[in-house]
Amino acid sequence: MERTFREHLFLLVLCLSVLKGDARYIENNEILKDDIYSVFNLDLKREMPEIPEELLYRRSLRCLDMIAVEGQFTFTAERPQLNCASFFMAEPNEVLSIEYDSVDIDCRGGDFITVFDGWVMKGEKFPSSQDHPLPLFERYVDYCESGSVRKIVRSNQNVAMLFFRIHNEGSSFTVTVRKHVNAFPCNVISQAPEGSYTMVIPQQHKNCSFSIVYPVEIEISEFSLGHYNNIAKRLLPGCAETGDFVQLLGGNTIDSSKLVPVTDLCISFTGPTQMKIGCETTVVRMVSSGRFVNRVSFSYRLLNSQELQNLKLNSIDDFCSSN
Amino acid sequence: MRVEFSFTVALLQVSTVVSVLLRRRIKGQGMCWDTSSFLCRRMKSWSVLLLLSLLLLSPPLARPSSSAPPSLLSLLDSPLALHLLRLLDRRQEEVEARSRDDGGEEGAFRGRRDEPPPISIDLTFHLLRRMMHMDKMESQREQALVNRRIMDEVGK
Numbered sequence: 026m027e028r029t030f031r032e033h034l035f036l037l038v039l040c041l042s043v044l045k046g047d048a049r050y051i052e053n054n055e056i057l058k059d060d061i062y063s064v065f066n067l068d069l070k071r072e073m074p075e076i077p078e079e080l081l082y083r084r085s086l087r088c089l090d091m092i093a094v095e096g097q098f099t100f101t102a103e104r105p106q107l108n109c110a111s112f113f114m115a116e117p118n119e120v121l122s123i124e125y126d127s128v129d130i131d132c133r134g135g136d137f138i139t140v141f142d143g144w145v146m147k148g149e150k151f152p153s154s155q156d157h158p159l160p161l162f163e164r165y166v167d168y169c170e171s172g173s174v175r176k177i178v179r180s181n182q183n184v185a186m187l188f189f190r191i192h193n194e195g196s197s198f199t200v201t202v203r204k205h206v207n208a209f210p211c212n213v214i215s216q217a218p219e220g221s222y223t224m225v226i227p228q229q230h231k232n233c234s235f236s237i238v239y240p241v242e243i244e245i246s247e248f249s250l251g252h253y254n255n256i257a258k259r260l261l262p263g264c265a266e267t268g269d270f271v272q273l274l275g276g277n278t279i280d281s282s283k284l285v286p287v288t289d290l291c292i293s294f295t296g297p298t299q300m301k302i303g304c305e306t307t308v309v310r311m312v313s314s315g316r317f318v319n320r321v322s323f324s325y326r327l328l329n330s331q332e333l334q335n336l337k338l339n340s341i342d343d344f345c346s347s348n
Numbered sequence: 349m350r351v352e353f354s355f356t357v358a359l360l361q362v363s364t365v366v367s368v369l370l371r372r373r374i375k376g377q378g379m380c381w382d383t384s385s386f387l388c389r390r391m392k393s394w395s396v397l398l399l400l401s402l403l404l405l406s407p408p409l410a411r412p413s414s415s416a417p418p419s420l421l422s423l424l425d426s427p428l429a430l431h432l433l434r435l436l437d438r439r440q441e442e443v444e445a446r447s448r449d450d451g452g453e454e455g456a457f458r459g460r461r462d463e464p465p466p467i468s469i470d471l472t473f474h475l476l477r478r479m480m481h482m483d484k485m486e487s488q489r490e491q492a493l494v495n496r497r498i499m500d501e502v503g504k
Contacts, residue, residue: 082490082493091479091480091482091483093480093484094486094490096490110469110471112479114483139467141467145466145467145469146470146471147468147469148466149468161466188467216480216484238476238477239477277473305473
Protein backbone atom coordinates (compact mmCIF):
# COMPACT_ATOMS: atom_id res chain seq x y z
CA MET A 26 0.00 0.00 0.00
CA GLU A 27 1.19 3.43 -0.64
CA ARG A 28 2.19 5.40 2.38
CA THR A 29 -0.26 8.24 1.84
CA PHE A 30 -3.13 5.79 1.28
CA ARG A 31 -2.27 4.03 4.55
CA GLU A 32 -2.22 7.31 6.42
CA HIS A 33 -5.59 8.21 5.05
CA LEU A 34 -6.94 4.82 5.93
CA PHE A 35 -5.69 5.05 9.52
CA LEU A 36 -7.22 8.49 9.85
CA LEU A 37 -10.54 7.16 8.57
CA VAL A 38 -10.47 4.25 11.00
CA LEU A 39 -9.67 6.62 13.86
CA CYS A 40 -12.55 8.93 12.99
CA LEU A 41 -14.96 6.03 12.70
CA SER A 42 -13.96 4.60 16.07
CA VAL A 43 -14.37 7.98 17.74
CA LEU A 44 -17.79 8.43 16.23
CA LYS A 45 -18.77 4.92 17.23
CA GLY A 46 -17.94 5.77 20.84
CA ASP A 47 -15.40 3.19 21.68
CA ALA A 48 -13.39 5.85 23.45
CA ARG A 49 -13.74 6.37 27.20
CA TYR A 50 -16.85 8.25 28.28
CA ILE A 51 -18.20 9.57 31.53
CA GLU A 52 -20.93 7.35 32.79
CA ASN A 53 -23.93 9.20 34.06
CA ASN A 54 -25.15 6.99 36.82
CA GLU A 55 -27.70 7.44 39.54
CA ILE A 56 -25.17 8.60 42.08
CA LEU A 57 -23.97 11.58 40.12
CA LYS A 58 -27.24 13.19 39.17
CA ASP A 59 -25.73 16.32 37.64
CA ASP A 60 -24.00 16.11 34.29
CA ILE A 61 -20.42 17.09 33.59
CA TYR A 62 -21.35 20.71 32.92
CA SER A 63 -22.47 21.12 36.50
CA VAL A 64 -18.90 22.03 37.40
CA PHE A 65 -19.49 25.33 35.61
CA ASN A 66 -22.52 26.00 37.75
CA LEU A 67 -21.79 28.60 40.40
CA ASP A 68 -24.66 27.61 42.69
CA LEU A 69 -23.69 26.42 46.11
CA LYS A 70 -23.56 22.65 46.19
CA ARG A 71 -23.74 22.22 49.90
CA GLU A 72 -27.16 23.73 50.45
CA MET A 73 -29.37 21.41 52.37
CA PRO A 74 -32.21 19.94 50.37
CA GLU A 75 -35.62 21.38 51.07
CA ILE A 76 -37.57 19.71 53.81
CA PRO A 77 -40.33 17.58 52.29
CA GLU A 78 -43.89 18.85 52.71
CA GLU A 79 -44.86 16.14 55.15
CA LEU A 80 -41.96 16.98 57.45
CA LEU A 81 -42.40 20.76 57.28
CA TYR A 82 -42.97 22.29 60.67
CA ARG A 83 -46.36 23.95 60.97
CA ARG A 84 -47.92 26.09 63.60
CA SER A 85 -50.15 29.08 63.94
CA LEU A 86 -48.67 32.55 63.88
CA ARG A 87 -49.27 34.88 66.78
CA CYS A 88 -49.85 38.61 66.51
CA LEU A 89 -46.48 39.23 68.19
CA ASP A 90 -44.15 36.39 67.41
CA MET A 91 -40.53 35.36 67.06
CA ILE A 92 -39.62 32.52 64.70
CA ALA A 93 -36.23 30.95 64.21
CA VAL A 94 -37.21 27.71 62.47
CA GLU A 95 -38.20 26.81 58.97
CA GLY A 96 -41.82 25.99 58.50
CA GLN A 97 -45.28 27.05 57.53
CA PHE A 98 -47.06 29.59 59.69
CA THR A 99 -50.73 30.51 59.48
CA PHE A 100 -52.38 33.49 61.05
CA THR A 101 -56.15 33.46 61.45
CA ALA A 102 -57.81 36.55 62.86
CA GLU A 103 -60.20 35.74 65.66
CA ARG A 104 -60.81 39.46 66.08
CA PRO A 105 -59.48 42.56 64.34
CA GLN A 106 -55.73 42.73 64.81
CA LEU A 107 -54.39 46.11 63.78
CA ASN A 108 -50.76 46.09 64.92
CA CYS A 109 -49.02 42.79 64.52
CA ALA A 110 -45.40 41.93 63.89
CA SER A 111 -43.40 38.76 63.57
CA PHE A 112 -39.64 38.59 63.90
CA PHE A 113 -37.78 35.98 61.87
CA MET A 114 -34.26 34.87 62.67
CA ALA A 115 -31.80 32.43 61.20
CA GLU A 116 -28.25 31.34 61.92
CA PRO A 117 -25.55 33.92 61.14
CA ASN A 118 -24.58 32.14 57.92
CA GLU A 119 -28.13 31.91 56.62
CA VAL A 120 -30.65 34.17 54.92
CA LEU A 121 -34.42 33.82 54.99
CA SER A 122 -37.03 33.54 52.31
CA ILE A 123 -40.69 34.20 53.04
CA GLU A 124 -43.22 32.79 50.61
CA TYR A 125 -46.91 33.64 50.58
CA ASP A 126 -48.84 30.40 50.32
CA SER A 127 -52.43 31.43 50.71
CA VAL A 128 -53.61 34.90 51.55
CA ASP A 129 -57.19 35.81 52.33
CA ILE A 130 -57.21 39.46 53.36
CA ASP A 131 -59.08 42.55 52.31
CA CYS A 132 -56.46 44.85 50.83
CA ARG A 133 -59.00 47.50 49.88
CA GLY A 134 -60.42 47.39 53.38
CA GLY A 135 -57.09 48.47 54.85
CA ASP A 136 -55.54 45.07 55.54
CA PHE A 137 -51.90 44.68 54.70
CA ILE A 138 -49.05 42.22 55.00
CA THR A 139 -45.58 43.72 54.64
CA VAL A 140 -42.22 42.00 54.76
CA PHE A 141 -39.31 44.13 55.93
CA ASP A 142 -35.75 43.18 54.99
CA GLY A 143 -34.20 43.47 58.42
CA TRP A 144 -35.57 44.38 61.81
CA VAL A 145 -37.12 47.69 62.75
CA MET A 146 -37.90 48.72 66.29
CA LYS A 147 -39.06 52.15 67.36
CA GLY A 148 -38.37 53.43 63.88
CA GLU A 149 -34.75 52.32 63.96
CA LYS A 150 -33.65 49.61 61.62
CA PHE A 151 -31.07 46.92 61.35
CA PRO A 152 -29.06 46.87 59.16
CA SER A 153 -28.72 50.63 59.03
CA SER A 154 -29.22 52.46 55.75
CA GLN A 155 -25.45 52.76 55.40
CA ASP A 156 -24.93 49.03 55.64
CA HIS A 157 -27.85 47.71 53.60
CA PRO A 158 -27.67 47.45 49.79
CA LEU A 159 -31.27 48.57 49.25
CA PRO A 160 -32.87 51.96 49.92
CA LEU A 161 -35.41 52.00 52.72
CA PHE A 162 -38.53 52.01 50.59
CA GLU A 163 -37.36 48.90 48.73
CA ARG A 164 -36.88 47.02 51.98
CA TYR A 165 -40.62 47.09 52.62
CA VAL A 166 -42.42 44.64 50.33
CA ASP A 167 -46.18 44.94 50.59
CA TYR A 168 -48.32 41.99 49.56
CA CYS A 169 -51.22 44.18 48.46
CA GLU A 170 -48.95 46.09 46.06
CA SER A 171 -46.71 43.35 44.74
CA GLY A 172 -47.81 40.04 46.18
CA SER A 173 -49.22 38.68 42.94
CA VAL A 174 -45.94 39.38 41.19
CA ARG A 175 -43.51 38.73 43.97
CA LYS A 176 -44.57 35.73 45.99
CA ILE A 177 -41.19 35.04 47.57
CA VAL A 178 -39.24 37.71 49.42
CA ARG A 179 -35.64 36.99 50.30
CA SER A 180 -33.69 38.77 52.99
CA ASN A 181 -30.13 40.06 52.68
CA GLN A 182 -29.17 39.01 56.18
CA ASN A 183 -30.21 36.54 58.83
CA VAL A 184 -33.19 38.55 60.10
CA ALA A 185 -36.47 39.68 58.59
CA MET A 186 -39.84 40.91 59.83
CA LEU A 187 -43.46 40.64 58.91
CA PHE A 188 -45.96 43.39 59.70
CA PHE A 189 -49.65 42.80 59.21
CA ARG A 190 -53.03 44.29 59.93
CA ILE A 191 -56.26 42.32 59.63
CA HIS A 192 -59.63 43.99 60.17
CA ASN A 193 -62.05 41.16 59.50
CA GLU A 194 -62.61 38.17 61.69
CA GLY A 195 -61.85 35.01 59.83
CA SER A 196 -59.30 36.49 57.43
CA SER A 197 -56.10 34.53 57.31
CA PHE A 198 -52.82 34.05 55.55
CA THR A 199 -50.08 31.44 55.42
CA VAL A 200 -46.38 32.02 54.90
CA THR A 201 -43.60 29.49 54.43
CA VAL A 202 -40.25 30.44 55.87
CA ARG A 203 -37.12 28.80 54.57
CA LYS A 204 -33.45 29.26 55.31
CA HIS A 205 -30.70 29.41 52.71
CA VAL A 206 -26.97 29.27 53.13
CA ASN A 207 -25.15 32.59 52.82
CA ALA A 208 -21.50 32.04 51.93
CA PHE A 209 -20.30 35.48 53.06
CA PRO A 210 -22.69 36.85 55.64
CA CYS A 211 -22.44 40.58 56.11
CA ASN A 212 -24.98 41.87 58.62
CA VAL A 213 -25.88 39.52 61.45
CA ILE A 214 -27.87 39.66 64.65
CA SER A 215 -26.74 37.09 67.15
CA GLN A 216 -29.39 34.70 68.40
CA ALA A 217 -27.65 34.16 71.71
CA PRO A 218 -25.80 36.34 74.23
CA GLU A 219 -22.77 34.08 74.07
CA GLY A 220 -20.81 32.67 71.21
CA SER A 221 -18.01 33.29 68.79
CA TYR A 222 -17.84 34.45 65.23
CA THR A 223 -15.43 35.24 62.42
CA MET A 224 -16.41 37.99 60.04
CA VAL A 225 -14.75 37.97 56.62
CA ILE A 226 -15.09 40.59 53.90
CA PRO A 227 -13.34 39.25 50.79
CA GLN A 228 -12.16 42.30 48.87
CA GLN A 229 -15.54 43.95 48.77
CA HIS A 230 -16.22 47.60 49.33
CA LYS A 231 -18.90 47.37 51.98
CA ASN A 232 -19.56 47.71 55.69
CA CYS A 233 -20.73 44.76 57.73
CA SER A 234 -21.88 44.57 61.30
CA PHE A 235 -22.41 41.84 63.86
CA SER A 236 -24.98 42.93 66.39
CA ILE A 237 -25.54 41.48 69.87
CA VAL A 238 -28.64 42.75 71.63
CA TYR A 239 -27.13 42.16 75.07
CA PRO A 240 -24.51 43.82 77.27
CA VAL A 241 -21.45 41.65 76.69
CA GLU A 242 -17.75 41.36 77.10
CA ILE A 243 -16.11 41.03 73.70
CA GLU A 244 -12.79 39.34 73.22
CA ILE A 245 -11.19 39.88 69.84
CA SER A 246 -8.79 37.03 69.25
CA GLU A 247 -7.57 37.78 65.77
CA PHE A 248 -7.84 40.67 63.41
CA SER A 249 -6.35 40.94 59.95
CA LEU A 250 -6.62 43.75 57.41
CA GLY A 251 -5.00 42.33 54.31
CA HIS A 252 -1.34 43.23 54.31
CA TYR A 253 -1.52 45.91 56.98
CA ASN A 254 0.78 44.06 59.32
CA ASN A 255 3.38 46.73 59.71
CA ILE A 256 3.32 48.32 63.13
CA ALA A 257 4.98 51.43 61.76
CA LYS A 258 1.77 52.31 59.96
CA ARG A 259 0.12 52.74 63.35
CA LEU A 260 1.12 56.39 63.30
CA LEU A 261 -1.92 57.29 61.29
CA PRO A 262 -4.04 60.10 62.65
CA GLY A 263 -7.11 57.92 62.93
CA CYS A 264 -8.49 54.66 61.71
CA ALA A 265 -11.07 56.31 59.47
CA GLU A 266 -8.36 57.50 57.09
CA THR A 267 -7.13 53.97 56.47
CA GLY A 268 -10.31 52.83 54.77
CA ASP A 269 -10.23 49.42 56.46
CA PHE A 270 -10.90 49.16 60.15
CA VAL A 271 -13.09 47.55 62.77
CA GLN A 272 -15.30 49.50 65.14
CA LEU A 273 -16.74 48.44 68.46
CA LEU A 274 -20.00 50.28 69.00
CA GLY A 275 -22.46 50.42 71.83
CA GLY A 276 -25.81 52.00 72.45
CA ASN A 277 -29.49 51.57 73.07
CA THR A 278 -30.72 51.06 69.53
CA ILE A 279 -30.41 48.39 66.86
CA ASP A 280 -29.40 50.97 64.27
CA SER A 281 -25.61 50.75 64.16
CA SER A 282 -25.31 54.20 62.57
CA LYS A 283 -26.73 55.70 65.78
CA LEU A 284 -24.47 53.85 68.18
CA VAL A 285 -21.51 55.41 69.91
CA PRO A 286 -18.10 54.14 68.80
CA VAL A 287 -16.21 52.72 71.74
CA THR A 288 -12.99 51.99 69.92
CA ASP A 289 -11.53 51.60 66.44
CA LEU A 290 -9.05 48.94 65.41
CA CYS A 291 -6.96 49.31 62.31
CA ILE A 292 -3.79 47.38 62.98
CA SER A 293 -3.67 43.67 62.45
CA PHE A 294 -2.80 41.61 65.48
CA THR A 295 -3.13 38.18 66.96
CA GLY A 296 -3.78 37.75 70.60
CA PRO A 297 -6.83 38.59 72.61
CA THR A 298 -8.05 42.03 73.48
CA GLN A 299 -11.10 42.35 75.67
CA MET A 300 -13.68 45.00 76.26
CA LYS A 301 -16.82 45.10 78.34
CA ILE A 302 -19.68 47.08 76.84
CA GLY A 303 -22.62 47.55 79.14
CA CYS A 304 -25.15 48.71 76.55
CA GLU A 305 -28.38 47.28 75.30
CA THR A 306 -26.69 46.60 71.97
CA THR A 307 -23.08 45.83 71.16
CA VAL A 308 -21.93 45.87 67.57
CA VAL A 309 -18.72 44.79 65.89
CA ARG A 310 -18.62 46.66 62.62
CA MET A 311 -16.08 46.21 59.86
CA VAL A 312 -15.46 48.90 57.27
CA SER A 313 -13.80 47.53 54.17
CA SER A 314 -12.41 49.45 51.21
CA GLY A 315 -12.38 46.42 48.96
CA ARG A 316 -8.63 46.31 48.50
CA PHE A 317 -7.95 43.54 51.01
CA VAL A 318 -9.43 40.41 52.49
CA ASN A 319 -10.36 41.57 55.98
CA ARG A 320 -11.09 39.21 58.82
CA VAL A 321 -11.90 39.55 62.50
CA SER A 322 -12.51 36.74 64.97
CA PHE A 323 -14.13 37.39 68.31
CA SER A 324 -16.10 35.79 71.09
CA TYR A 325 -18.58 37.29 73.48
CA ARG A 326 -20.28 36.47 76.74
CA LEU A 327 -23.11 38.02 78.68
CA LEU A 328 -22.21 40.41 81.48
CA ASN A 329 -23.74 39.48 84.80
CA SER A 330 -25.53 41.98 86.97
CA GLN A 331 -22.51 42.56 89.22
CA GLU A 332 -20.30 43.43 86.29
CA LEU A 333 -22.97 45.72 84.92
CA GLN A 334 -23.26 47.51 88.22
CA ASN A 335 -19.50 47.93 88.46
CA LEU A 336 -19.39 49.38 84.98
CA LYS A 337 -22.08 51.89 85.80
CA LEU A 338 -20.40 52.88 89.04
CA ASN A 339 -17.02 53.35 87.38
CA SER A 340 -18.25 55.38 84.45
CA ILE A 341 -18.16 59.14 84.46
CA ASP A 342 -21.01 59.86 82.11
CA ASP A 343 -24.26 58.18 81.34
CA PHE A 344 -23.02 56.46 78.24
CA CYS A 345 -23.13 52.65 78.21
CA SER A 346 -20.08 51.91 80.29
CA SER A 347 -17.05 50.41 78.68
CA ASN A 348 -13.50 49.76 79.88
CA MET B 349 -7.53 96.53 9.42
CA ARG B 350 -9.31 94.52 6.79
CA VAL B 351 -7.38 91.47 7.91
CA GLU B 352 -8.33 92.03 11.52
CA PHE B 353 -11.98 92.51 10.63
CA SER B 354 -12.09 89.36 8.51
CA PHE B 355 -10.36 87.45 11.30
CA THR B 356 -13.00 88.52 13.76
CA VAL B 357 -15.78 87.60 11.38
CA ALA B 358 -14.21 84.20 10.82
CA LEU B 359 -14.05 83.59 14.56
CA LEU B 360 -17.68 84.55 14.97
CA GLN B 361 -18.66 82.22 12.16
CA VAL B 362 -16.71 79.35 13.71
CA SER B 363 -18.33 79.89 17.07
CA THR B 364 -21.79 79.99 15.51
CA VAL B 365 -21.17 76.76 13.66
CA VAL B 366 -19.87 75.09 16.81
CA SER B 367 -22.91 76.15 18.80
CA VAL B 368 -25.26 74.93 16.08
CA LEU B 369 -23.47 71.61 15.96
CA LEU B 370 -23.73 71.30 19.73
CA ARG B 371 -27.44 71.98 19.57
CA ARG B 372 -27.97 69.38 16.89
CA ARG B 373 -26.10 66.79 18.92
CA ILE B 374 -28.73 66.98 21.59
CA LYS B 375 -31.55 65.13 19.93
CA GLY B 376 -35.11 65.93 20.65
CA GLN B 377 -34.38 69.09 22.52
CA GLY B 378 -36.14 71.30 20.03
CA MET B 379 -35.75 74.96 20.80
CA CYS B 380 -33.05 74.50 23.33
CA TRP B 381 -32.83 78.11 24.33
CA ASP B 382 -36.28 78.08 25.81
CA THR B 383 -36.09 74.88 27.76
CA SER B 384 -34.64 74.52 31.21
CA SER B 385 -33.14 71.07 30.92
CA PHE B 386 -29.65 70.45 32.22
CA LEU B 387 -28.13 69.77 28.80
CA CYS B 388 -29.65 72.87 27.29
CA ARG B 389 -28.48 75.03 30.15
CA ARG B 390 -24.96 73.65 29.87
CA MET B 391 -24.84 74.01 26.12
CA LYS B 392 -26.26 77.49 26.37
CA SER B 393 -23.62 78.58 28.84
CA TRP B 394 -20.90 77.07 26.69
CA SER B 395 -22.06 78.90 23.60
CA VAL B 396 -22.43 82.25 25.32
CA LEU B 397 -19.06 82.06 26.96
CA LEU B 398 -17.42 80.89 23.77
CA LEU B 399 -18.86 83.84 21.87
CA LEU B 400 -17.93 86.21 24.64
CA SER B 401 -14.39 84.92 24.82
CA LEU B 402 -13.93 85.11 21.08
CA LEU B 403 -15.30 88.63 20.96
CA LEU B 404 -13.04 89.77 23.76
CA LEU B 405 -10.01 87.98 22.44
CA SER B 406 -10.41 89.02 18.83
CA PRO B 407 -7.97 91.75 17.85
CA PRO B 408 -9.49 95.16 18.45
CA LEU B 409 -10.54 96.98 15.24
CA ALA B 410 -9.03 100.24 16.41
CA ARG B 411 -5.59 98.86 17.16
CA PRO B 412 -3.11 101.55 16.40
CA SER B 413 -0.23 99.30 15.50
CA SER B 414 -0.48 97.45 12.28
CA SER B 415 1.21 94.32 13.46
CA ALA B 416 0.13 90.93 12.14
CA PRO B 417 -3.04 89.51 13.72
CA PRO B 418 -2.17 87.39 16.77
CA SER B 419 -2.38 83.61 16.29
CA LEU B 420 -5.02 81.55 18.06
CA LEU B 421 -2.49 79.89 20.33
CA SER B 422 -1.11 83.16 21.57
CA LEU B 423 -4.68 84.31 22.23
CA LEU B 424 -5.25 81.27 24.45
CA ASP B 425 -2.07 82.05 26.35
CA SER B 426 -3.26 85.49 27.32
CA PRO B 427 -4.32 85.98 30.97
CA LEU B 428 -7.80 87.02 29.93
CA ALA B 429 -8.30 83.80 27.99
CA LEU B 430 -7.10 81.71 30.89
CA HIS B 431 -9.44 83.52 33.24
CA LEU B 432 -12.37 82.95 30.92
CA LEU B 433 -11.55 79.27 30.61
CA ARG B 434 -11.39 78.96 34.38
CA LEU B 435 -14.71 80.74 34.63
CA LEU B 436 -16.16 78.31 32.14
CA ASP B 437 -14.94 75.29 34.11
CA ARG B 438 -16.29 76.69 37.33
CA ARG B 439 -19.62 77.51 35.75
CA GLN B 440 -19.86 74.03 34.27
CA GLU B 441 -19.08 72.52 37.65
CA GLU B 442 -21.78 74.65 39.23
CA VAL B 443 -24.28 73.61 36.58
CA GLU B 444 -23.36 69.97 37.00
CA ALA B 445 -23.52 70.21 40.78
CA ARG B 446 -26.88 71.93 40.56
CA SER B 447 -28.19 69.26 38.21
CA ARG B 448 -26.80 66.55 40.48
CA ASP B 449 -28.50 68.13 43.48
CA ASP B 450 -31.72 68.51 41.57
CA GLY B 451 -31.53 64.92 40.45
CA GLY B 452 -30.65 63.79 43.94
CA GLU B 453 -33.37 65.86 45.49
CA GLU B 454 -35.81 64.71 42.87
CA GLY B 455 -34.75 61.15 43.52
CA ALA B 456 -35.10 61.57 47.25
CA PHE B 457 -38.39 63.34 46.82
CA ARG B 458 -39.56 60.60 44.50
CA GLY B 459 -38.44 58.11 47.11
CA ARG B 460 -40.25 59.99 49.83
CA ARG B 461 -43.37 60.17 47.73
CA ASP B 462 -43.35 56.48 46.87
CA GLU B 463 -42.03 55.29 50.23
CA PRO B 464 -44.67 53.78 52.46
CA PRO B 465 -44.88 55.24 55.95
CA PRO B 466 -42.09 53.47 57.82
CA ILE B 467 -43.89 50.73 59.68
CA SER B 468 -42.35 49.95 63.00
CA ILE B 469 -43.06 48.41 66.35
CA ASP B 470 -42.38 49.78 69.81
CA LEU B 471 -40.69 46.93 71.59
CA THR B 472 -38.24 47.11 74.44
CA PHE B 473 -34.99 45.19 74.39
CA HIS B 474 -36.15 43.26 77.44
CA LEU B 475 -39.20 41.95 75.59
CA LEU B 476 -37.15 41.23 72.51
CA ARG B 477 -34.69 39.15 74.52
CA ARG B 478 -37.49 37.26 76.23
CA MET B 479 -39.03 36.43 72.87
CA MET B 480 -35.66 35.28 71.53
CA HIS B 481 -35.10 33.07 74.56
CA MET B 482 -38.57 31.54 74.38
CA ASP B 483 -38.23 30.96 70.68
CA LYS B 484 -34.87 29.29 71.15
CA MET B 485 -36.40 26.78 73.55
CA GLU B 486 -39.36 26.22 71.25
CA SER B 487 -37.14 25.73 68.22
CA GLN B 488 -35.01 23.20 70.09
CA ARG B 489 -38.16 21.26 70.97
CA GLU B 490 -39.39 21.38 67.42
CA GLN B 491 -36.03 20.41 66.00
CA ALA B 492 -36.08 17.35 68.27
CA LEU B 493 -39.54 16.44 66.96
CA VAL B 494 -38.45 16.87 63.34
CA ASN B 495 -35.36 14.79 63.95
CA ARG B 496 -37.50 12.05 65.46
CA ARG B 497 -39.80 12.09 62.44
CA ILE B 498 -36.85 11.93 60.06
CA MET B 499 -35.34 9.02 61.94
CA ASP B 500 -38.71 7.25 61.88
CA GLU B 501 -38.87 7.74 58.12
CA VAL B 502 -35.35 6.50 57.60
CA GLY B 503 -35.96 3.51 59.81
CA LYS B 504 -38.91 2.29 57.72
